[in-house]
Amino acid sequence: MKIIMGFFGVYMLVVLAGMGAGIYFILRKAVPDQSPMWTLSQYLIYWVLIELFLRYFMQKLPVMDIKPFLITPVKKSSIAHYILGRSAASVYNVLALFFFIPLCIVLLFQGYVALNVFMWLISMMAIVLTINYLNLLINKSNVALTILATVLVISYALDYFGIFSVKEMFGPIFHALYAYPITVPVPLALMVVMYYINFNYLNDKIYLDAKLKAKKAQANTSDLAWTKRFGDLGTFLQLDLKMIWRNKRTKSQVWISLLFVFYGLIFYMQDIYDDMMPMKAFLGVFMTGIFLSNFGQFIPAWDSSYYSMMMSRNIPLRKYLESKALLISVSVIFMFLLTIPYVYFGWEALAINFGCALYNLGVNIPVILFFGSFNKKRIDLDQSPFGNMQGTSANQFLIMLPVLIVPILIFTLFYYLFSVTVAVMILCVLGLIGLVLKNTLMSKVTEQYRNKKYGMIAGFKEKNS
Template sequence: MFKRFVSLQWKSFFRSSSFGKSLIIKLVMLFFGLYMLSAMVGLGIALYFILKKIFPDQAPIWMLSQYLLYWVLAELLFRYFMQKLPVMDIKPMLSMPIKKSSIAHYILGRSGFSVYNLTALFLFVPFCIVLLYHGYPVVNVGPWLVSMFALVLCINYVNFLVNKNDKAFAILAGTLLILFALDYFQWVPVREFFGPIFHGLYQYPIMVIVPIALALATYYINFRYLKNRLFLDASLKTKSKEAKTSDLAWTKRFGDMAPFLQLDLKMIWRNKRTRAQVFISLLFVFYGLIFYGQDQFASMMPMLAFLGIFMTGIFLTNFGQFIPAWDSSYYSMMMSQNIPLRKYLESKATLISVSVVVMFLLTIPYVYFGWDALAINFACALYNLGVNIPVILFFGSFNKKRIELDKSAIGNMQGTSATQFLIILPVLGLPILIFTVFYYLISLEAAVIILSLIGIIGFALKNRLLDAITEKYRTKKYGMIAGFKEKEG
């Protein structure tokens, strides 16, 4: 049965309308995965010597045990954001003579081979080899390694239970910060308390049964949870929410674009992920405080150009890169109506333009750090308005992955494809390159003027650019509709 499940998912991957982009992403991720694993092997080998150098009077295994609590909590937080749960489209199988226990075991078993679990092994196995080389007894090192792998599996299955739960995230993050603060300010000896507990896994090999029992317990809890929810009618009942209405009458001044603007504004306010983009953008206004006023960045004008593009265009990037995937749930319906596609895209451009202007106005107080900062931010805002908005809309024509707006905003990677990786080069890299070249070849004033002129020229060609982008969307229309109908499995 497991072989059939693997075969079905293999076919699903190759038959997907976004197969080409999925393959590119997987190849890129494979490269970074291999790099990460090799880095973990190097760290595992060097970890013994690093601990020995920092704490010459203490055994490395003892010092590592004192920090394992932080590793467990940090691993949970990391997986919360990064690890994608191995789900599959099980609805067609529920009407077939397939045991629900087999489906649940397959989902859980597949997650045991996650690259996140392998990363920990590639760290601890080399470390244990170095321990054995330096005379540590096998009878202690072997069970300790098994204990670490059992803890990794335990973390993996706990992540199943808490993943994408905002309350669980708050508890995990709060616990990690509080424990670290208590230990750092020496209010409570956290490491001295938990260190002996984790060191006991090495000192007393029989204790290996504890993490193994925890891993089995978390597996069983997840198994029961999944098995009890594998029913066709489990997804038929929908949540009922109180509807909040707003006429947004002020948008009518935009003429034919008003219905699209109203739709976007209501979508942004009513859904978690889109609403999060607004709050994230507002928070990143304070990003400049990390760099402005720092002596090491004062003379790095290209860094200030990065800040200008980034801060004034944060909503442009975060929201714009997923156009039109935000409307994926009803995009096919829109395309079947007599709706002017040009007005649809123009409304998106208008919304993003307003965000760029607002973000620039919010960065004006950075003039406190010098008029150069204000001038650079102004030039970057013009560049975003004239160039990056058409660029982001153009790349949107390659989006074919569906976005479920009712999903959690934290760690949600829905809609992400190769487009989101490639778009960084023209949106962020190109203006910084242009600014840097003219800054070093001529002057700061020349760089600011050139960046501003490019933005103004792009803004002057707005209609022609939108016409060309509209034609691009028309040619990609049916491929986008097909892609948006596919639900991630």
């Protein structure tokens, strides 16, 4: 797994460097009547918002055990500076270099003034570090995340529908960082200000007795009484919902799923994909089944910390699995409802999403539960959701073949042999067959879990997995 992730990391760096080297020529061809630097400057505001949004989920906050240092002659300020300095060396800050340095090299070969290019690169890195330190301040605030997402969506909507040009308002500001090198102290000053805000915050918190005061917090929980309507399944469903809401990694799956509702806009808004029906099938399976894939592929590893206890009690395994299927089914239906506005791009988009959702309900849910019986890697729910490979094995890669690739191949085959209508109907029929055979399929899945029971328990007990 580490070797695979290592190759993937190298691939991403190469892609970033390639994008940096090629963005100048792409912009020059796309907007020939404007300078590529001017065009790029107009979109940098979205780069700032998107990077800040992604860092909220992806970047791990710098932490260290400070207690041993507080009883030694080490200044609190030195500890704070060290923590912030280590944050500046984050890989997410380094990634920006792989994009901006190749771009600057291309600019130099294209005859741009060396001083301006160099000062612009310094400005961009100062902005990257400003984003880094701003993220440290807002990372724990759900309100900040909501505001950031709202600003990003509204800004893009205003630009897209021609109501107000956000990029034209911020474009001159970012372009001034290149055109007038004297403006470089502005982003540097912002970086210094954000650094010292973080420094003062950390410096005020570094005390040996900072954790001795009892915390007082108002309980804000729900008994989820409505889950009792589902009978025996309600107990398991209630536990799953509480687990999702209380833990970082599971809660992030919900936010990621909601975010990917907008994924289809990337393709539907480009004319080049209008006739690519297999791509629309991919979007249908992916958008309606994003929670199914992200959450379902780690069943039952989410419960790994107490799975052995569950298996030692008189707990019906069939009900446990049916509760997981019910939770995922609700997510598929909900995600389909969120994709209904894609009918704006044509009735075919709605029909394809419906067929894919029905296929996910009838076929992919039993499939992903079946593959879950091969999970033997433990998951600690308190760990950061991104860059965390806990619970990941070759099983997570293999499961994408039947869940994602197979329905796309089926759709593509019948689309080219017959029509879109026939391809959608085939997906619907397969989904309905899966729903009709639900009891039989769940019996097979339950038997598989019983056969793998002791291997799973042994695997979940290994805390380094």
